[in-house]
Structure formats: C-alpha cells, structure tokens
Amino acid sequence: MRASDGTDRGAPPEAAAPPTPADPAPATEPAHDIHGRGRLARNIFTNWGAQAVQMVAGFVLPRMIDHRLGQATLGVWDLAWSLVVYFGLVQVGVTTSINRYVAYHRAKDDFEGINRVLSSIAIVMRVMGAAAFGLALLFTYLVGPLFRERLGAHLTEARWLVLLLGLGLAVQISATVYSSILTGLHRWDWHNGIHAATNVLTLAVMVGALLVGQGVIGVAVAHVAGETLGRSARMVVAYRLCPWLEIKRRHFRWATAREMLGFGGKAFLTYISQLLMNSSVSLLIAGHLGPAALALYQRPVSLVRNFQVFVNKYAMVFSPTISSFQGAGRRSEVRSLALKATRYGIYLSLPVLLLLVVFGGEVMRAWMGGRYADRMLIAVVVAGLSSQISYIPLYGALVGLNLHGAYGIANLIAASTAFVGSYVALGVLHTGVLGVAVAVAVPLTIVSGIYLPVYACRRLEIPAGTFWREVWRGPVLCALPYLACLVGARLLLRDPLHALVAGVGSGGLLLAIAYWRTALPDRWKARIRGLGLGRVAS
Numbered sequence: 001m002r003a004s005d006g007t008d009r010g011a012p013p014e015a016a017a018p019p020t021p022a023d024p025a026p027a028t029e030p031a032h033d034i035h036g037r038g039r040l041a042r043n044i045f046t047n048w049g050a051q052a053v054q055m056v057a058g059f060v061l062p063r064m065i066d067h068r069l070g071q072a073t074l075g076v077w078d079l080a081w082s083l084v085v086y087f088g089l090v091q092v093g094v095t096t097s098i099n100r101y102v103a104y105h106r107a108k109d110d111f112e113g114i115n116r117v118l119s120s121i122a123i124v125m126r127v128m129g130a131a132a133f134g135l136a137l138l139f140t141y142l143v144g145p146l147f148r149e150r151l152g153a154h155l156t157e158a159r160w161l162v163l164l165l166g167l168g169l170a171v172q173i174s175a176t177v178y179s180s181i182l183t184g185l186h187r188w189d190w191h192n193g194i195h196a197a198t199n200v201l202t203l204a205v206m207v208g209a210l211l212v213g214q215g216v217i218g219v220a221v222a223h224v225a226g227e228t229l230g231r232s233a234r235m236v237v238a239y240r241l242c243p244w245l246e247i248k249r250r251h252f253r254w255a256t257a258r259e260m261l262g263f264g265g266k267a268f269l270t271y272i273s274q275l276l277m278n279s280s281v282s283l284l285i286a287g288h289l290g291p292a293a294l295a296l297y298q299r300p301v302s303l304v305r306n307f308q309v310f311v312n313k314y315a316m317v318f319s320p321t322i323s324s325f326q327g328a329g330r331r332s333e334v335r336s337l338a339l340k341a342t343r344y345g346i347y348l349s350l351p352v353l354l355l356l357v358v359f360g361g362e363v364m365r366a367w368m369g370g371r372y373a374d375r376m377l378i379a380v381v382v383a384g385l386s387s388q389i390s391y392i393p394l395y396g397a398l399v400g401l402n403l404h405g406a407y408g409i410a411n412l413i414a415a416s417t418a419f420v421g422s423y424v425a426l427g428v429l430h431t432g433v434l435g436v437a438v439a440v441a442v443p444l445t446i447v448s449g450i451y452l453p454v455y456a457c458r459r460l461e462i463p464a465g466t467f468w469r470e471v472w473r474g475p476v477l478c479a480l481p482y483l484a485c486l487v488g489a490r491l492l493l494r495d496p497l498h499a500l501v502a503g504v505g506s507g508g509l510l511l512a513i514a515y516w517r518t519a520l521p522d523r524w525k526a527r528i529r530g531l532g533l534g535r536v537a538s
Helices: 037-069 071-091 095-106 111-184 188-211 215-241 254-289 291-315 318-327 331-368 375-390 392-400 405-427 432-460 464-471 473-492 496-518 522-530
Strands: none
Touching (some): 037 071, 037 188, 037 215, 071 254, 071 291, 095 318, 111 188, 111 215, 111 254, 111 291, 188 215, 254 291, 254 405, 254 432, 291 331, 291 392, 318 331, 318 392, 331 432, 331 464, 331 496, 375 432, 392 432, 405 432, 432 464, 464 473, 473 496
C-alpha cells in the first residue's frame, strides 16, 4: 500500500462525471458530500448519543451485580469478559479496514470496488466468527483446569458466561461488515440509532433478569439477544440505503481479501497490545489475588475506558473522511483535519482526565461505594491512560491513511513491558493492584505520549513546533484555571463532596467561558445564541 500522499491525482469527486446507469450512486449519498465532511458534526453527536446509552449500562450493571450478587460474582463477570476478548484475535484486526476501504473507493465513485471489498471480506469474517465460537466452546471447558481453585462455587457460572459471551462475539464478528458499510458511507446516524435502540432494549432486559433472580447468566443471554438483533437491523438498513450493494461469492477476490488482511494486521498489533494491558493483566490479578481483587482493579479501569470509548466515538468519524481525502489526492486537507480533530479531542478529554486525577476517589465512591474509592489507584490508572486517550484522534488519522503499523509495533512493545512489569509487581514484589497500575502506566505513557506524536508529525510532514502549538496550546491555557479551582477546592475544603461540587462548579464556569471565547466555532456560537444561551460567556 502507498503511504500518505494518495497518488491518484484525478479530478476531485465533486467534479467527476456522474456514474453511469449501470453503476448508480445511491440517492442517500449526495455527490457534493461523498467525503462526509458535512456530516462530521452530526456523526459525532449521534456517536455520543449512542455511547451515552452504553455508558449508562456500563455504570448500572456492575453496581447492580455487586449489590445483588456480591463482589466475587462481579469479578467472575470481569474474568469471563477478560477471556472472551481473546477470541477477538481471530479477526486479526481486519474490521478496521472495512470502512476505510469503503470510503476510499466511494471517493472515486467505484461501486464495483466497494462490492468487491465487501464480498471478499464478508466471507472471511464469517469464517472468523465460526472460529470465535469454536474458541468459546474450548474455553468453556478450560475454565475449570485454569481457575477451579480461585473460582470455587462460581465455576459453573463462569463456564456459562464464557460460552454465552463468546457466542455474542461470534455474532458480532460474522455480521460486522454491515456496520462498516454504514460508517464507511458516513451514515453514522443509522449505525448509532440502531446501536442506541438495541442498547436501551438490552439494558432493560438485563436489569429485569437481575431483578427476577436470573443472575449474570440471564444478563449474558440478554447480551447475545441484543447483539443478534442489532446486527440484523444493520444488515436490513444497509441494503435499503444502498440499492447497488451486492455481497456475493462471485465478487470475492482473494487478492482483495489479502490486501485488507494486511491493513488489518497493523491494527491487530494494537489490538494485541490492548489485550496484554487489559485482559492478560486482569487474568494475572485473578490468578494471584482472586476475583474480588480483580473487581477492585477493574472498576477505575472501566471508568476511564468508558470515557476513552466516548472520545473514540468522536474520533472514529474522521478516519473514513481522511481516507476519502487521501483517495482524492487532497493532502493538505488531510493534514488540516488531522490537526483539528486532535486539538478538539484534547479540548474534550483534558477536563475530564484532570477531574478524575483530583477527585477520582469521590467519583468512584458515588458510583460503586467506599470499598472501591482508592484515590491513589484511580489517579495512577487515569495518568497512565491519559496520553492514549488524548491522541485517539491522531491515531485515527494514521489508520485512515494506512500509516498505523509502526505505532502498532511500538504499542506491542509497551504492552509486553507492562505485562512483565505486572507479573513482577504481583509475583515478586507483592505490591498488589497499585503496583500493577504503575507497571502499566509507565510504558503506555512513553509510547502513546511521546512516540506517537513524533511519528505522526514525521509521516504527516508537520513541524513539531506547529503540532504542539496547534494541538495543545489552546486546550492547556483553557484548562489551567479549571485545574486551579479543582486543586484549590481539594486543599481548602475538608468535606470531599463539598470540595467536588465547589471545584467543578467554579472551574466549570471558567472553563465554559474560555471554551466559548477560544474553542467554539462561530457557527456553533450562532446556534447557541439562537437558543438564548451564551450571554454569560459573552
């Protein structure tokens, strides 16, 4: 694959001749916005809306499981997920390639190419889904030999969870091509609408299962049913929106599938890295300290990861647009959009990360109770993940340009170092979960916080000074008064809850004024003024 310059130098798609009747453009994709730039804001907000529903589930379910079934059962739930995500290795990262190639070919009005891409990879994904379910069957048995002593009476429960959650993952893998069609064509509104609706329904059924005494097995059954419903709905919508769509065996080309697998292999390195830093470390904790300690460690990690997904939902809409610009040879717009996406990603993430560092214990106490409110553990977890979260949009730009391989290798080295460090912390130094958090935080910060921006600047041909000025100066200057309010409230007020309210209230007001004056685009200000808001900030 070519790197970043997109050497196909034909006329921009806006100036291209209309497609022939044999290759019709769908009515749902206006030719003037085939890059999806006009949909970016809408796509971001629909992503956030769908993710908000999922975050509610992420907060409600663990607390209900902990309160109704106990901390050990919550640890079993975490352990089952830690095993099941390994089954996703069968995808070898290929899912990241689908919407990138759809957007790339759509920028050239190459509908034959889109059908070739989708048909080639759909067959591969169905085989991968079957393989994932085969692994679920295998590990349903292996849970016993691996964790019998630690699980005790929870062994049967753990086996059922692995089987059911593995089945849900198999359904997701087999049908993921339909989600990628919608996102590759910039129809995140449909994708997220289905996602939100099925999540609401699934959450209601999960809560009902817990209330009527069906336990975590009933929760897992609801998860599988919701996953199946959502994937089926996306398939129906994809065919309705794209009358030219043909996913058939006759379009299959092994060369195309191999090319997409090669692209996915680069993302696969990052996926393995996440497994090492999340699931493998979780298995170490469960093996050394038991499921209750795993639940203690996973709650702050889950809190930060939920927010990370929120930022990822913002960032992911840019990847297909950047791929589309690359396909059209519009390199300057690629650089501009990469910088802008990264800057606004930091505007979004920095205040939340600072809040969790200063008041993470209070947030955790309000969510899960005093047993989980370990301020030092939370602060280390947040600090370790901060650089990765801040640069999610920058990584997404590299994915859109097929330049993410080197970072994947670096991330794998960092994850391997974190895994070894965690083993030493648990088995040699006996520092508990806090030592694990430190072992993960240090290498992750070095690779995501230092290597990634340096590498991205070199590949995008952006001077380092320009990058730091364009990306960090505005968010940092806006956040300094906000941080001063948080720290001041923490130091001056004895009651943690009063300090949290005072710090967020005063700091949030200053942050809102600063963002209004320096961050919000003029057209957004006009819309807010039209609603009668924004007078205080002005």
